[in-house]
Amino acid sequence: MSLPMIPTITVFERSPDGGKGLARDMRVRWAFEEVAQPYEVRLVSFGAMKEPAHRALHPFGQIPTYEEGDLALFESGAIVFHIAERHAGLLPANANARARAITWMFAALNTVEPPILDLQTAKFLEGDKAWYEQRLPLVKNRIRDRLGELSDRLGDAEWLDGAFSAGDLMMVTVLLRLKASGMLDEYPNLAAYVAQGEARPAYKRAFDAQLAVFAGRPPIA
Amino acid sequence: MSLPMIPTITVFERSPDGGKGLARDMRVRWAFEEVAQPYEVRLVSFGAMKEPAHRALHPFGQIPTYEEGDLALFESGAIVFHIAERHAGLLPANANARARAITWMFAALNTVEPPILDLQTAKFLEGDKAWYEQRLPLVKNRIRDRLGELSDRLGDAEWLDGAFSAGDLMMVTVLLRLKASGMLDEYPNLAAYVAQGEARPAYKRAFDAQLAVFAGRPPIA
Structure with a gap:
């Protein structure tokens, strides 16, 4: 790939927590904000999470996933690590x-x-x-x-x-x-x-971005 | 550090599982065997695991730990990753x-x-x-x-x-x-x-090495 690509992550379409920052995409959003990298978001409903198209990205039918060109990752830990490895700000140089x-x-x-x-x-x-x-x-x-x-x-x-x-x-x-x-x-x-x-500040930006998704969408009980 | 150092890991002095390969040092032993690197073992009793000396290495008072010169790590996942990052055989080059x-x-x-x-x-x-x-x-x-x-x-x-x-x-x-x-x-x-x-073969070598520790030591119920 010759051009830098903006990665896309998946997040809940509706919030199980009312947007309190507990959904696992928060970790990934926060990591992107700490290293000052842009990302795009695709909303996934609870139903769609369990469908084959999403399971092809995430075998356990959860969020977040990470897509960047040919690369597809899942697991918030792995995604945060991937971001941290590629951009300065989350792992020490030593x-x-x-x-x-x-x-x-x-x-x-x-x-x-x-x-x-x-x-x-x-x-x-x-x-x-x-x-x-x-x-x-x-x-x-x-x-x-x-x-x-x-x-x-x-x-x-x-x-x-x-x-x-x-x-x-x-x-x-x-x-x-x-x-x-x-x-x-x-x-x-x-x-x-x-x-x-x-x-x-990076946490706050991530939190606000996550909360904005749910504006006007009732939380899921 | 100028000379290669043989890392030391900690393992249970007595086995909770009778040596069936379930203790978490098995993961680390297996990783060492896959990449054909030597390692040394220090036995730790259940009592000593909870003492300050061991907690300085592992804040949660568990095994395994990994020591190599100035570096001390804990968490089997982190240790296996550390080994995999440094030696060919556990992570693809791509x-x-x-x-x-x-x-x-x-x-x-x-x-x-x-x-x-x-x-x-x-x-x-x-x-x-x-x-x-x-x-x-x-x-x-x-x-x-x-x-x-x-x-x-x-x-x-x-x-x-x-x-x-x-x-x-x-x-x-x-x-x-x-x-x-x-x-x-x-x-x-x-x-x-x-x-x-x-x-x-690497698994078997690791399993046998773990089991050998417990030879003659009764398992812990």
């Missing part, structure tokens, strides 16, 4: 610092996010079950185990490892899922860390 | 194919592994709860959703995207967690895919 930033990306997605997602899974898929209320403290305590460890590591540092990186971007978006639960406030340094992420 | 292989690494760890881990979490942490048996079909069906989608994408291909890559390495190790459950056999192409991974 090889060791870069490897550590990538480590935090994986830690956010594979160690911290799963117990946090369990809380949403419990609510949305088991909220009507007899065991829901009884089980909730176990689910929350598994989250607290991770938050406590993360809080200990962060200490009073600004970011997880030196300058802001794709690792922080991922961790902040993962922790943001807890905002409504109030659990973040049990760890003041983590709450401040997340607030600091949200205060970044 | 830029687009490389990005797709990385996508499968993230998909394995962030989309396929979490519901599979829930099955173990349910068993080990909620196996004595009143709701365990009733809830189990929900947990299993969430796994089946992912397996069905993965099976559809794999079709009759040998690997997920062209030649064997770090994406397949991760996906095979994630799916291996299901072996004892019998659920993999519901998807013959996935069962064959995993068997094909286990049949690789």
Whole structure:
């Protein structure tokens, strides 16, 4: 390909969260904003996400996807990494610092996010079950185990490892899922860390762009 | 650093699985074997994993970690990626194919592994709860959703995207967690895919090396 191409990402046509920044395209939008690269957006309905045309891009029928010429990617982690690898601003130049930033990306997605997602899974898929209320403290305590460890590591540092990186971007978006639960406030340094992420101009631009999609479209319950 | 250094990884001193290859150092061992690089192993007890010395390497008190000179990494995904980036054999040379292989690494760890881990979490942490048996079909069906989608994408291909890559390495190790459950056999192409991974000489060398650690050490129940 000889000409630079503007990548296209897919996002929810209607918001499951009312546009609070929790849909996973937010991570990709934020990454694009941090590295000051343009991108285009294609809206996908919940129905269309499960159709063969979309599954050809994303085998698990989710958003976001990333298309750029012949290249099609899925998984927010992989897309953010792809952007971070190609444009300065999300990964340190020093090889060791870069490897550590990538480590935090994986830690956010594979160690911290799963117990946090369990809380949403419990609510949305088991909220009507007899065991829901009884089980909730176990689910929350598994989250607290991770938050406590993360809080200990962060200490009073600004970011997880030196300058802001794709690792922080991922961790902040993962922790943001807890905002409504109030659990973040049990760890003041983590709450401040997340607030600091949200205060970044690139985050705000991404948030506003995501919210604008849903203007006039009722949220999905 | 002027001299090549042999990296050291940490592994369980005693096996939670009796040496069936499920501990996460297996992924890293397998990666080293695929790229034909030597590595050293340091055993860590369950108690020591939670002590400050180990937490300095791994904030979440787990294995594996990776040390090479000044560099310390954690998270099996990040370590495998680090190895794959530095040595030929786990990531394609073509830029687009490389990005797709990385996508499968993230998909394995962030989309396929979490519901599979829930099955173990349910068993080990909620196996004595009143709701365990009733809830189990929900947990299993969430796994089946992912397996069905993965099976559809794999079709009759040998690997997920062209030649064997770090994406397949991760996906095979994630799916291996299901072996004892019998659920993999519901998807013959996935069962064959995993068997094909286990049949690789590099996998076998890694498996044997992991198992050798536990020889003469009783498994942890």
